[in-house]
Amino acid sequence: MTLGLSGKPPEDSTDIAKEFHQLASAAVDLSNAHVSEAGILSIQRSIRDWENDKRKNLLYQFPIMQDPMILPPEEVLQQQPPMSMDPSIQIRLPSPSGKKILIVTKGMSGDKNKPELELWENGALVRKIPTIQQQQKKQERHHGSIIHDPTGFGTASWSPDESYITYVAERLPPTTHAFWEPYKNDNHKDNGGASSSIAGGQHVLGQGYMEEWGEQYVGQSPLLDLYILHLDSGKIGRITNVPGENTNTGDASTTTNGGVTLGQPVWHPTLPKIAYTGWDAGGLGKMPKRLGMVYCRNRASGIYTSDVTKLLQRLQGTITTDETDLVEDKDSDYESVTDAFPYARSPQFLKTGEMIFLANPKAFVSHDSCMGLYKKIGTNSVADCIVPVMDLPATNGPKVSDMGFPGLFVHQLPPNASCGSNHLVLSTVWGSLSRLIRVDLDTKQVQLLDFPLSKGDSRSASSHFLQCQTPSGDWIVSETATNCPASLWLLPHADTVQETKDETIVCENAKLLTKFPAIAASSVSSIQAFHDIPFDMEVISVPTTDDSLPPVQAILTLPKQQKESGKVGLIVIPHGGPHSATISGYVPGFALLASKYAIVFPNYHGSTGFGQAALESLLANIGDTDVKDVMRTTKHVIEEWKDRIDETKIGICGGSHGGFLTSHCIGQYPDFFKAAVMRNPVTNLASMATATDIPDWCHAEALGTYDFTKFRGPDKGELQTMYERSPIVHVSKVKTPTLMALGMKDLRVPPSQGMELFHALQSAGVDTKLLVYPEDNHALNRVATEADHWIHIRQWFNQYLG
Known part of the structure; x- marks a missing residue:
């Protein structure tokens, strides 16, 4: 029998596929929430279909009680099986009252460029x-x-x-x-x-x-x-x-x-x-x-x-x-x-x-x-x-994970978000979480809207997303965490409009509406309707060397079964962007790794959700500031959790700018990491600048400036700076076994970036493996691709971390 590095038999790929099937089937991706005047909550859920390599949409409809629309204590809505939506449907849009529904379909031709509109009213199709x-x-x-x-x-x-x-x-x-x-x-x-x-x-x-x-x-x-x-x-x-x-x-x-x-x-x-x-x-x-x-x-x-x-x-x-x-x-x-x-x-x-x-x-x-x-x-x-x-998080007012309000990091304002006559409710990125806030449009005070939690409750590290407002003014909110798929809650109108100057408004009457059972993504195996996610998580802070900026935050996960099995390896997963953030939320690929290894997700300086000054501090400093933050976070976790983490088994995995950081880390610290994985990584800004759909990114991140009113290629000096900021400059020092996954239709980070590094490592004798997905773009999120490359990633870390 062949043994792995841990002295145990290597995991069978079929077992890993079954585990990922369970974790992917548990995912709850929600959209298009609406509550009618009759008190019917409708919401769409996107699910995976591995065999057909596509996503399907399911429509859930729940009757929820009218004013004050509060369920009796401990009662959760009982679900009927959802309806599978016809794949020809492009848009389903209920009217404000819910009495009418507009459905946009691909029409008889099946061509989305020749759509047809359907008007439904009182259950009847009244017009095409x-x-x-x-x-x-x-x-x-x-x-x-x-x-x-x-x-x-x-x-x-x-x-x-x-x-x-x-x-x-x-x-x-x-x-x-x-x-x-x-x-x-x-x-x-x-x-x-x-x-x-x-x-x-x-x-x-x-x-x-x-x-x-x-x-x-x-x-x-x-x-x-x-x-x-x-x-x-x-x-x-x-x-x-x-x-x-x-x-x-x-x-x-x-x-x-x-x-x-x-x-x-x-x-x-x-x-x-x-x-x-x-x-x-x-x-x-x-x-x-x-x-x-x-x-x-x-x-x-x-x-x-x-x-x-x-x-x-x-x-x-x-x-x-x-x-x-x-x-x-x-x-x-x-x-x-x-x-x-x-x-x-x-x-x-x-x-x-x-x-x-x-x-x-x-x-x-x-x-x-x-x-x-x-x-x-x-x-x-x-x-x-x-x-x-806001340049810096507020020093007074409400705090989330010990950090004051950092300003608004919101992509879109929600419709019908007014609360009472002078308040607005929305969700925003706040450090490593998404949270609900109430904004007073008159006094301009920002208050945190929160659920009632007991001291030490693990849900303090969950994210909240506003889904919709009911006709009576209640709020439908989803709650999720890195180790918990989304559930639906109702926040009563009376709780959110209460007149108070308190920094945090606790919605004492918030009620859990429903938890969503798993939906099988494949015939590969049976699944459990509700699966205990096998790891714990928390948000941690890492001291910074720059006192003018907020500390770096990170999300840390630890396997639940670890106490019986001893120390585990640690995988570092820096996010892409770089001006984005890893916020607490359920991702099946991350869950597949977190079920066996400790994972740390550093939100390095440059991330969203920490104020504008921290975000802009990374411009012209990529490959330096972000790399130091990632390494400082990694070493902090190893030291603080040394009784649970094996410091000899450290891996790193990242996509896009996260792949850029992965490549930098294994080049600048060639003896630190035992295995690396890169997903559509940036490796050479100089060669990317004229091949990407975002040339401004190469200029802004490497040089700190870009003139949007003129288009030109970089000059000799700019190319030199871009090259020096790139991980390719350290390629001769790399020893770490590296797995590469590339989408060949990626316009954001052309696959030539990953190929350049892959061939350089291969020619230098570094253990490498290349995954090629001909029909995928930057996100690598086609259903079969997602499953395939995350299973490969788990196998790669099993091989080198045990």
């Missing part, structure tokens, strides 16, 4: 509205795919009276054909595109070829428009009094160059007015090249409003068969709300008609930052700063 309609001998195609991108370009929005829906959709590109091919019009017209074809345009940028928004937006039109659907008539109208309508480098029907990309539309509560975000796509001169958008919050953007009075009147009217279904409005010009801000996003209206939004008064080159919360009464008024951008 195709976006390609026949008018006598002419077809009218309104737009391409309808966008559902809640953390990015936004999604559809109901009008307050539930008569209209505004949504975001792709602008159709021009039609092209080869010089030698005859073109037949076929009486087909694409609105927003061309009514005739461009000869020889199929390979021309802006005609047959589009400059897109990079990673994860491949195949999506870079120009998005806003539309309004009138439910009674079924008519669709495009909002044309918007920025970018006349700023293309050519006519909109002949090019996709230039323009402004529109998204995140919301309705004014009492007026026929839409607020939305516009991103410069080349038409405003602020960013001539479209850079990667996903994960990047520093793309030139502003908030605008458009009056749609006349458009709504036209959509309500009766038209003859000679007219088209698409009605152009002639409303007054749009108004810009945020001219004073280089970056602004996520407009929302309060019930009073006042607008709130996220913005930063200072341009920043990091891909994320602390954001300010602003309120504006009218277009011409000066925006009132409610929560400012």
Whole structure:
């Protein structure tokens, strides 16, 4: 019998696959929560299907009790089996009352670029509205795919009276054909595109070829428009009094160059007015090249409003068969709300008609930052700063993990988030957790909203995420932790609106609504409905050498069975970004490692959730400050938990910038780590700068600056600095056995980065292994890929850490 390093037989790969199956099946990924006036809670859950290599959506519906909507003590909602949603459904959007539901499907053709809209009311399908309609001998195609991108370009929005829906959709590109091919019009017209074809345009940028928004937006039109659907008539109208309508480098029907990309539309509560975000796509001169958008919050953007009075009147009217279904409005010009801000996003209206939004008064080159919360009464008024951008965590007020409020680290403001007449509730990253806060819009006080906890309760290290508000003002909140899949809670309205100046508002009447059972992801094995996650976790602080910045935090996990089996190895997992954070939340891949090894997730300086000064301290210092923080955290954990951690068995694993740090650590500390894993790592900024969809990242992180108004390659001196900041400079010192996983369709960190390091290590005789995923992008999150590469990672650490 072959024995591993621990003297025990090596784990069978089938057993590891079964364990990961249980852990992945326990994951609870929730979205689209809604509570109707009838007290029905609906929420979607995304689950994994290994055999078919895809995700499926399940719809849960629970009746929850009306006012005060509090369950009796100790009672938890009993679940019925969820409904499996048809894969053709792209969007399911209940109206505010819940009496109507809009469903967007791929239509009869199964093509998402030719969607159909369904209106359901009182359980009946009352109307089907195709976006390609026949008018006598002419077809009218309104737009391409309808966008559902809640953390990015936004999604559809109901009008307050539930008569209209505004949504975001792709602008159709021009039609092209080869010089030698005859073109037949076929009486087909694409609105927003061309009514005739461009000869020889199929390979021309802006005609047959589009400059897109990079990673994860491949195949999506870079120009998005806003539309309004009138439910009674079924008519669709495009909002044309918007920025970018006349700023293309050519006519909109002949090019996709230039323009402004529109998204995140919301309705004014009492007026026929839409607020939305516009991103410069080349038409405003602020960013001539479209850079990667996903994960990047520093793309030139502003908030605008458009009056749609006349458009709504036209959509309500009766038209003859000679007219088209698409009605152009002639409303007054749009108004810009945020001219004073280089970056602004996520407009929302309060019930009073006042607008709130996220913005930063200072341009920043990091891909994320602390954001300010602003309120504006009218277009011409000066925006009132409610929560400012904070350089350092507050020294007074509420604390989470012994740290004061660090400022807002929020991607989007939630809809209908007002609490009472003058409060706002939202979730924000606070150190290594996500927590709920209440913001007083008058006094500007920020208070922590928390669950009642007993002293030493492990749930103090859990994260809270706002899901939705009920019609009676209660809040549906999910709670999760690194060792606990999400559960649903109800926070009563009365608890959240209580008049108090206390730093923390404890919602004493918070009630657990439900815990979600596991859903089998595969036929590989049976699973337990509720599985005890086999490790404990806590948030720790690590002293820093810079007293002007907050301490480094980290999440530490330790296997539960360790007490019987002696010391365990430690795996260090630095996050990517670098301007993101590892917050307490359940991730199956991490759980697979944490069930056997101690894990530490360092939130090094540069992470979000610790104030703007800590975040910006990393710019021009990558490969140094972050590496030192990771090593300091690792050594601190080894020393403080030396009775539980085997200091001779230390591994490291990271993706993207986490892979950059992994490569740096095994190069700068060649005798420290016994095994390493990298997932789409950055290895050489100099060779990445002109190959990635985010060249600004290479400049900003290595040099500290970037001019978004001009596009150029790095000069000789800049290339030298980028190279010196890169882990490839230390490659000759590496001894650590290294596993590499690469997605070959990664536009963020091109696979050539990992290949460059892999071949260098292989030629130097370092034990290496390469995993290649031809259809994956940066996230390596296709269902089968996720399972395969995490099982490989567990095997790799088993081989070298025992």
